[in-house]
Amino acid sequence: MWLKILHVLFLLFLMINEDSGSSHEPKVISAYKDLQKYEAKWESLDKRPLPRWYDDAKVGIFIHFGVYSSISFGSEWFWTNWKNEKVPSYIEFMNRTQKPSFTYQNFAADFTCELFNATEWAEIFSDSGAQYVVLTSKHHEGYTLYPSSYSFSWNSVDVGPNRDIIKELSQAVRDKKLKFGLYYSLFEWFNRMYQSDKQDGFLKHKYVDNKVWPELIEIIERFEPEVIWSDGDWEAPDEYWKAKEFLAWLYNSSPVRETVVTNDRWGLGTNCKHGDFFTCSDRFNPGVLQKHKFENAMTIDKKSWGHRNDAKLDDFLTSAELIRELVTTVAVNGNLLVNVGPTKYGTIEAIFAERLRDMGRWLRMNGKAIYGTRPWEYQNEGKDIWYTMKVGSNRMSVFAIALEYPFDTNKIVFNKIGSYMDSSSHVTLLGYPDKISHKFIGSDKSLEITFPEKRLTDKLGLSLAWSFEIDISLNSSSSSIFSILEM
Numbered sequence: 001m002w003l004k005i006l007h008v009l010f011l012l013f014l015m016i017n018e019d020s021g022s023s024h025e026p027k028v029i030s031a032y033k034d035l036q037k038y039e040a041k042w043e044s045l046d047k048r049p050l051p052r053w054y055d056d057a058k059v060g061i062f063i064h065f066g067v068y069s070s071i072s073f074g075s076e077w078f079w080t081n082w083k084n085e086k087v088p089s090y091i092e093f094m095n096r097t098q099k100p101s102f103t104y105q106n107f108a109a110d111f112t113c114e115l116f117n118a119t120e121w122a123e124i125f126s127d128s129g130a131q132y133v134v135l136t137s138k139h140h141e142g143y144t145l146y147p148s149s150y151s152f153s154w155n156s157v158d159v160g161p162n163r164d165i166i167k168e169l170s171q172a173v174r175d176k177k178l179k180f181g182l183y184y185s186l187f188e189w190f191n192r193m194y195q196s197d198k199q200d201g202f203l204k205h206k207y208v209d210n211k212v213w214p215e216l217i218e219i220i221e222r223f224e225p226e227v228i229w230s231d232g233d234w235e236a237p238d239e240y241w242k243a244k245e246f247l248a249w250l251y252n253s254s255p256v257r258e259t260v261v262t263n264d265r266w267g268l269g270t271n272c273k274h275g276d277f278f279t280c281s282d283r284f285n286p287g288v289l290q291k292h293k294f295e296n297a298m299t300i301d302k303k304s305w306g307h308r309n310d311a312k313l314d315d316f317l318t319s320a321e322l323i324r325e326l327v328t329t330v331a332v333n334g335n336l337l338v339n340v341g342p343t344k345y346g347t348i349e350a351i352f353a354e355r356l357r358d359m360g361r362w363l364r365m366n367g368k369a370i371y372g373t374r375p376w377e378y379q380n381e382g383k384d385i386w387y388t389m390k391v392g393s394n395r396m397s398v399f400a401i402a403l404e405y406p407f408d409t410n411k412i413v414f415n416k417i418g419s420y421m422d423s424s425s426h427v428t429l430l431g432y433p434d435k436i437s438h439k440f441i442g443s444d445k446s447l448e449i450t451f452p453e454k455r456l457t458d459k460l461g462l463s464l465a466w467s468f469e470i471d472i473s474l475n476s477s478s479s480s481i482f483s484i485l486e487m
């Protein structure tokens, strides 16, 4: 009990005392101290403008891949669910499938990746319309997908596939002109240095100094990731992780300082508060305009990030649900990060590939309403109509995206856009070559659109969601929205 109280007091002390810990800074970091555009303080770090590529990209792919992929049961949290939480279904699974002495580490030999072809993955991701790819360099289990200098015998070259997965995938992804990023779990469930720091109320930084910092710097210098997706931060305050010092180095002196973007998981209480983009909670899709850029990190398998053999068909999002997730996210200032869990053989299963290909087919026709857009004055009308916009040189385009087909009337009414239209406004349906008939109804000048015959739109492959482009005068609405958004 006393230990617990002391522990809480220590945490409070750390949160109040902003500068604690900086004296423990590893040598390798102090060498970078000369360039000081950003200070290791949130009010300085928070001023960094978001690199524009990220806001324009809108869609990324997330990959959870590790030793848990070779077990493929439950989720990527297998190890802790089995050993710490002692979840009965996990214990029963181990009883049924392995000898009593079998350890989690024993699974690594079975993480074989014999069919892994990075070019094939990159082709699937490129076809999906995604603009960036984020791979787990190390999840909470601690196993790294490259030969880490700080993870001897617990990495993909020493045990398992005997391959540098990060190197192979980063090259293939960049060959397809996509950006490459890395996920990195700050904590490791069973790392003894971490457990010892935790025991000491996170007042010692043995694990951070000897493992986290050197390894983060190694992956950044070796692979130059354009996204650093931090996670596993939540047990300790950012002072323990020395997160502000790390971000100052990343933004001032790292090889990716101009282009890199980071998320918000940098210690207890930082999420939804600090970082280039916010992820808040997993599958964050707030439904209302967010001033600060955010990312909805979500999974096609609704229940797991890592691959699992116990997934049922109903556990997977349909393609229509995936497009709905994309549109509702982008309309309120978000990017969508779509997660797939590859198999231990190194393959991406057909159901993931199909969902991604459907998204890509939709984006090839509707990408104009997504890529490079910004939120409009209004974000939605009900749950099935969502808006985005793009400013041109003379006029601006508003995109009204319908997520449900009006089977009964073949007509759809947009209440918000009509009053912004003038005599030179046009209405087009993306992917459809001919004129779209429209009229104004009611005193509020609602725009009523008649869909082309369904046999014609079906023939063109227009499905899942329909994007109408309406051009309006530049003046009115664009300026007010830009004053709301933090850019």
Ligand SMILES: *[C@@H]1O[C@H](CO)[C@@H](O)[C@H](O)[C@H]1NC(C)=O
Binding pocket: 088, 089, 091, 092, 095
């Ligand atoms: C697992 O096996 C042990 C030893 O045989 C047994 O005591 C335990 O009840 C089993 N647990 C489950 C959940 O099957």
Ligand SMILES: *[C@@H]1O[C@H](CO)[C@@H](O)[C@H](O)[C@H]1NC(C)=O
Binding pocket: 117, 118, 119, 120
């Ligand atoms: C990997 O996939 C690409 C694209 O499908 C193919 O051209 C290449 O031959 C494959 N490489 C190997 C080693 O199978």
Ligand SMILES: *[C@@H]1O[C@H](CO)[C@@H](O)[C@H](O)[C@H]1NC(C)=O
Binding pocket: 473, 475, 476, 477
């Ligand atoms: C600009 O927008 C306002 C209303 O938002 C309108 O009254 C005005 O006529 C517009 N000016 C031009 C040049 O379109």
